[in-house]
Amino acid sequence: MSLSTQDVEKVARLARLAMSPSEIETSRNQLNGIFGLIAEMQAVDTDGVEPMSHSQDLAQRLREDKVTESNQREAFQAIAPQVEQGLFLVPKVIE
């Protein structure tokens, strides 16, 4: 398997990473090297094997649906890039 320039451009767009054409090429070469390593997996017979996401195979723990956190708006907004009147500011999205 080998990634094309278009493949890498698409992945960069999905990942929300701005990349110049030369960065796309560098990334393509490195990703192809890494996917060469990853390709070893394909030869393994995994028929009937359950995928494993957690070593203890635990079920998700549930808790009561009640408020446990206090409001810390000021502390959280103090470290934000741009705020106004308690809101996080972003460039205009809707005309």
Added chain:
Amino acid sequence: MFESSLKQMGDALRARKISSVELTQSYLDRMARLNPQLNAYISIDAEKSLAQAKAADARLAAGSADALTGIPIAQKDIFCAKDWLTTCGSKMLHNFVSPYDAHIISQFNNAGAINLGKTNMDEFAMGSSNETSYYGPVKNPWDTARVPGGSSGGTAAAVAARLCAAATGTDTGGSIRQPAALCGISGLKPTYGVCSRYGMIAFASSLDQAGPMGRSAEDLALMMNVMAGFDERDSTSLQRDKEDYTRDLNKPLTGLRIGLPKEFFAEGMGADVAKAIEAAIAEYKKLGATIVDISLPNSKLSVPVYYVLAPAEASSNLSRFDGVRYGYRAPEYSDLADMYEKSRAQGFGAEVQRRIMIGTYVLSHGYYDAYYIKAQKIRRLIAQDFVEAYKQCDVIMGPTSPSTAFKLGEKGDDPVQMYLSDIYTIAVNLAGLPGMSIPCGFGDNDMPVGLQIIGNYFDEARMLNVAHQYQLATDWHSRAPQGI
């Protein structure tokens, strides 16, 4: 005092032979002198540390001290600590002063330990040499032309250079054990779920685990008593009874069955590393252990499986860094999408972007089954190999890293070569097992070699016993780098 064990320090503090303020100040003086050449710390805040030391002295005077009260502990900069700059080694968080404490930080605060500073690390814990840190590479105290390993390289260098009494690390694919090996110290990655991940900046959530790094197994046991425990704020934290990790330290090793996986002693391991590991195994035989030959046939697949699963989880976790609520925002942008793309491209370094790209690709439409699900299936095969192996042995041993510390810049251009330096550690994370590394000698260029000890699930106390008995019989762990 810098060579004292945590137990000796605690005894001296409780006997009021030294105050926590004096002890903390002596470490701060040493850090001021040595950190500029090692770059082990990203943040040092003497005022904050000394305020904690003063409070610890009051607690010591009141006779309500715990084992670590008043002892200066360094924290990897992946742990959010309230009012401390918490960067995770990234430009993305260059201005992030945490509004809250990670569970691990609260545990140390409750124990009365002193936060001595935040240690340098590979950016978002992605790296095996500490060279991906936005704050510059850490130097290995044994040879400052060499890397300390990664990602907990700042912690490893700080412990080795006696710039803290002990410290925390995190391990996703070897990030506690490999730097411990390369810097000649001891480090333990507990069973997945034993230490809470709350407030520990996420890399690959199904693999990330916090653990202690220090100068001896006995010190690690005392650190584990503070770090381990259930936390409802981490959905994968395990509900288990509180353990005393020092309880088995003094048991003899007679009858211990040590499994040696043939795959760990095959091609790839340096001759100098092999020699030190063989000598350590011989020492264990003298201590009464028996050797069992075992096989972990699927362990060779660990690296490819890891480089699917970890980047996939990372690409999801790191999607939260968008320049909106905290962290870096690009100075110029045309619209919302441009702001996201430029903030992330400028805020993340090359290795982090590479892993986000791999992860985004393997999770994208049409590839999910072929990569992510396939990797999760092989993950189970890798874990089952260990289950089979533990029917024949109590612990598994082998090298931690195929080589001793390499030179800064040596593997810079080839990500695949760097990834292969974690070949012996990654399977342990995939299986969720506890693993540790202890110093067991020196290889070429007089650089330290680490012995890896892998335990069965929840067998940390036994592993600490196995390491402690070796450290009673040998002195590799008490060697300190010269000129530091």
